[in-house]
Structure formats: C-alpha cells, structure tokens
Amino acid sequence: MKMAFLFINAILIASLATLAYASDPSPLQDFCVAVNDANATVFVNGKICKNPNKVVAEDFFFSGLNKPGNTSNAVGSRVTAVNVNQIPGLNTLGISLVRIDYAPYGLNSPHTHPRATEILVVIEGTLYVGFVTSNPANPNLRNKLFTKYLYPGDVFVFPEGLIHFQLNVEKTNAVAFAGLSSQNPGVLTIANAVFGSYPPINPAVLTKAFQVEKNVIDQLQAQF
Template identity: 85%
Template sequence: MKINVFGFLATIILIVSLAPFSYASDPSPLQDFCVALDDSAAPVFVNGKFCKNPNMVVADDFYFSGLNKPGNTSNAVGSNVTAVNVNQLPGLNTLGISAVRIDYAPYGLNPPHTHPRATEILVVLKGTLYVGFVTSNPANPANENKLFTKYLNPGDVFVFPEGLIHFQFNAGKTNAIAFAGLSSQNPGVITIANAVFGSDPTINPEVLAKAFQVEKNVIDTLIQAQS
C-alpha cells in the first residue's frame, strides 16, 4: 500500500499540536452518561468509577439537594466548603464538571490551596471577598512568582487557573457566600499548610527548615499545630 508521507506527517503534527488542548480537562465521554456505581461487579469501569447499567439509571442519579444550606464555619479558619463532585453526585462521572458552595464567617479564610485537575470559576453571592492566585515558577529564575488579587462583591466573578495556588478571604464583618464551578468531576484539593506541615508521615523538619529558611523550632511548632 502506498503511503502519502507528507499527509501522514501533517496528521501527526496536527495530533501533537492538539494534544495539550485535548487533555486540558477531563476527557470527553463517548456515551450519554456513565453514572458512577459503587459495585466492583459492574462490567464497565470509566474514569475511576464503575458504571451503572443505563437501563437502571433514574433522574435521582443526576440530582443533589442541599446547596441552599449554609456550612458550619465554626473551625480554625472560619470557612466551610460543601462539595458536589462525582462522590456526591454519581451522574457527574465522565462529564468533567463539579461545583462547590463556600461559606465564610466574618474574616473567614479558605486557605491557600490548589486543585490539581481543575480550573475554578467563583461567583460571589453575599459579602466581600479578597481573592487571589499565584503563578507557577517563572521561566526566568530572576522573576518572582506573581500574585493576582481582587476584591469581589455580590455578582462578581473570578477565575483561578488549573493547578495554581489560590485563596479567598472574607474581608467583611458579616458572613459571606460564594459558589464555584470546577472543570473536573473530581478536581482534588491540596491545602498547602496541611500538606506541608501535616503529612503522614511528617516531612523531615530539617528539610522544611532548609526550604523555608527558618529555625527548626519554628517548623516543629507548625507541625504540632497541624497535628
């Protein structure tokens, strides 16, 4: 069979050039839906979940109730995240999207964190939030990681790029509420302080002291605070 070399090379170049865009978020499904099922005997396994028999799927598989209820912000940081991902809403499996409600006590904080698999778009419903994100390590070592911040009021929208460290702080004296959409059925979350100082087992304090350029006793205090 005769092969068109130029056509073949052009096809390869096109596939390679589109690959980063194709995998920028969860892969597109090849069926209408694949409702997640906690049953290892199910015959189909997609995106880390077993699939429910389509003939057994019902409307409730695509339904979640409760985002109208405020979360409990009586904690050290004064915030609460109510997640609606594939673990709470099985119908999200393979659909590449999820949502959260975030409640903030006065001066409450959603601490610096990342979502390794999702971009986040935040909408403020109530209160005033101070939000921001930090860029990844710059190509030029002489440059510093850049911080982008903004004060948001009800109706304002802000986006946090995938994988970047970001935060939200309630800058007001009253409760605040925000909703967010994320570009993954299971975006994941890495809270920086918890991950660095509260891992199990603990990262060697000498490593952390060297990384943060502080005395070891400071690291010991931070580790103890996370335990």
C-alpha cells in the same frame, strides 16, 4: 428574591463556564453513572459505569446547596462540594460545583485543585481573592500574585493547579459558588499538606526549605 436570583445565576454561570473548558476526557456516551467505589470490582482512572438499565433520575440529583455550611472551625470557612462523589451522574462529564461559606473574616486557605480550573461568583459579602503563578521561564511572571476585591455578582477565575485563596474582609458572613472543570477536581491545602502529612515530612527538609529553625517547624507540625 435578590438572593434567589443571584443563587440561580451563580449556578448557571459556573456550570456554563466550566463546560466550555473541561480538563477531564470527553464522554463517548450519553452518561456513565458512577458505581460506588465500595461496590467496584475493578479500578480505573475515574469510576466505572452503572448498568444504564438501572440508572434513575436520583443519580443526577443533589439537594441542599441552599443551606449554609458550618464555619465553626479554625479558618472560619466551609466548602460544600458537589462532585462525582455526591452526584454519580457527573462521572465523565468534566464538571462539578461547590458552595463556600465564610464566617466574618473567614479564610478559604491557600490551596490548589490539581485537576481543575475554578470560576467563582460572589453571592453575599466582600472577598479578597488571589492566586500565585508558577515558575515559568519569564522571571517577571515567576510567583506573581494576582488579587482582587470581589462584591456580590463579581466573578473571578483561578487557573488550574495554581495556589489560590479567598478571605472574607467584612464582619458579616459571605457566600460564594464556584464551578470546576473536573468531575473530581481534588484539593490540596498547602499548610495541611506541608505540615500535616502522614507520616510527617522530615523537619530537616522543612527547615531548609523555609529557612527557619527546627523549633518553628516543630510548632507548625504540632498544629496540624
């Protein structure tokens, strides 16, 4: 019962909070259910609309966020996204949702959402979370780290575009839900992007940027 109560409140908090500040353009009609990209005949910044006469309730529906994600991977976490690609009816509404499962000591690696602010609520477990600021004119705020330990029912906000992370600090599983202020917030995982790009970034760039020897860069690129 407690889990169900927290689950419902997580969705309500995340949804209401992200509706208050949406980074996507405001809709000019009741809905614009997205057409599958494979069936699109034109390309726009977003997705084109389905014929409203063919819209059905299932276009606004998703099932399965009560099911744990598979955390059997190198970092021990799994993000289950519910954005416009899962619910076509989210198109133009400026909001989406994710469930994040963490294995014991699992990590949601440092990453950014280029198009969305994120508000996260913990359902189970204890998370160490944080974000890093950009390079503003004020040198006292340059790359400043803000961190917090979160417990069930706690909420934390990650500003749009800033690098952030979550770490499960316990030997039991953890679960969180997050709302994002975009129908398609995007995600850029820092390590994957820097060391796993295709084609690879020239090691000369990375050795100078990270001030390490080339063999270190070679090893990191090999892992990704």
